[in-house]
Amino acid sequence: MLDRALGEPERRGPRIGSAATTNANRNMTTDRASARAPARVTVPELRRMKTRGERIAVITAYDATFARMLDEGGADVLLVGDSLGMVVQGLDTTLPVTVDEMIYHCRAVARGTKRALIVGDMPFMSYQVSIEEALRNAGRFLAEGGAHAVKLEGGEPMAATIARVVSVGIPVMAHVGLTPQSVHAMGGFKVQGRGEDDAERVLRDARAVADAGAFAVVLEGIPTELAQRITAAIDVPTIGIGAGVHCDGQVLVSYDLLGLTPDLKPKFVKRYAELFADGRAATERYVEEVRSGAFPAPEHSFGAAPAKKSDAPEKPAYGPSDA
Ligand SMILES: Nc1nc(=O)c2c([nH]1)NC[C@@H]1CN(c3ccc(C(=O)N[C@@H](CCC(=O)O)C(=O)O)cc3)CN21
Numbered sequence: 001m002l003d004r005a006l007g008e009p010e011r012r013g014p015r016i017g018s019a020a021t022t023n024a025n026r027n028m029t030t031d032r033a034s035a036r037a038p039a040r041v042t043v044p045e046l047r048r049m050k051t052r053g054e055r056i057a058v059i060t061a062y063d064a065t066f067a068r069m070l071d072e073g074g075a076d077v078l079l080v081g082d083s084l085g086m087v088v089q090g091l092d093t094t095l096p097v098t099v100d101e102m103i104y105h106c107r108a109v110a111r112g113t114k115r116a117l118i119v120g121d122m123p124f125m126s127y128q129v130s131i132e133e134a135l136r137n138a139g140r141f142l143a144e145g146g147a148h149a150v151k152l153e154g155g156e157p158m159a160a161t162i163a164r165v166v167s168v169g170i171p172v173m174a175h176v177g178l179t180p181q182s183v184h185a186m187g188g189f190k191v192q193g194r195g196e197d198d199a200e201r202v203l204r205d206a207r208a209v210a211d212a213g214a215f216a217v218v219l220e221g222i223p224t225e226l227a228q229r230i231t232a233a234i235d236v237p238t239i240g241i242g243a244g245v246h247c248d249g250q251v252l253v254s255y256d257l258l259g260l261t262p263d264l265k266p267k268f269v270k271r272y273a274e275l276f277a278d279g280r281a282a283t284e285r286y287v288e289e290v291r292s293g294a295f296p297a298p299e300h301s302f303g304a305a306p307a308k309k310s311d312a313p314e315k316p317a318y319g320p321s322d323a
Pocket residue numbers: 082083086087094180189190191221253255256261264265266267268
């Protein structure tokens with residue numbers, strides 16, 4: 001429990017280190033984790049899921065509590081998306097999000113996750129300037145953020161970068177089609193690959209990143225038939241968002257899935273809960289009860305001298321719990 005509270009990312013994934021460290025981690029897995037915790041989803045497992053025709057469920061997560069909820073709900077992959085700039089930070093685009101911010105959120109998600117593979121989304125300008133910068137920043141997501149893989153946007157022009165990052169043992173999820181970090185070049189969050197030439201470009205992009213060694217490819221905002229062609233053309237799983245019904249998996253922003261983004265309802269979003277409306281209604285009841293004096297009631301209050309039933313040390317009213 002203590003190591004979970006501290007959230008050391010090195011306990012959560014493969015990490016280069018001494019043989020002693022590796023053995024210690026292995027023993028910990030054997031003695032403590034494997035009996036109760038489900039096996040961690042791995043990159044090779046995701047590739048096998050495509051060959052078995054099993055669909056892959058990906059959801060974005062930005063903090064430990066959501067990560068725990070989504071992990072227990074069975075998500076195969078938790079993507080710490082740079083969409084956090086829009087849903088957590090309140091920005092209009094993802095462009096201002098920094099590597100330090102992404103790593104902070106990755107660490108929180110890593111602490112809340114037992115089974116899902118954790119993918120860190122590389123933010124704008126953290127991998128475009130040079131392959132060296134891409135390597136250094138990708139490495140930080142694993143070493144400091146506790147992520148198991150990184151994602152980056154771009155097709156053919158990013159293939160050499162993806163190949164280099166993959167070559168040092170960092171799994172890369174690619175992302176083609178509607179790439180939100182290119183919002184200004186696209187003139188908005190616009191569906192891509194609609195014309196014949198543009199469809200060919202997106203298909204070339206997907207082929208290039210798969211050939212470069214990406215373990216999966218996010219297809220965002222493209223027509224159903226194009227996503228179907230791409231899914232058939234490449235061996236690695238396609239993960240769709242606004243890309244129709246034929247992809248090998250799906251990804252959705254958790255805030256959209258849970259109904260926390262009341263002002264944003266793109267066509268590809270399905271809401272499985274209405275947490276914004278529920279949370280607002282709960283807040284209204286709380287505010288009303290504070291104003292009327294209905295909350296707090298006696299059962300929410302502490303006495304001056306707690307009755308001692310035994311000589312056992314008193315439990316603190318609140319503090320670290322082993323639950
Ligand atoms: N909350 C949230 N959900 C997301 O899916 C998401 C983010 N934020 N932030 C980063 C990007 C931005 N995304 C978006 C945002 C809006 C549309 C949108 O309004 N699309 C129109 C289609 C426009 C067209 O016709 O070309 C739509 O109606 O779906 C699409 C993707 C996807 N990502």
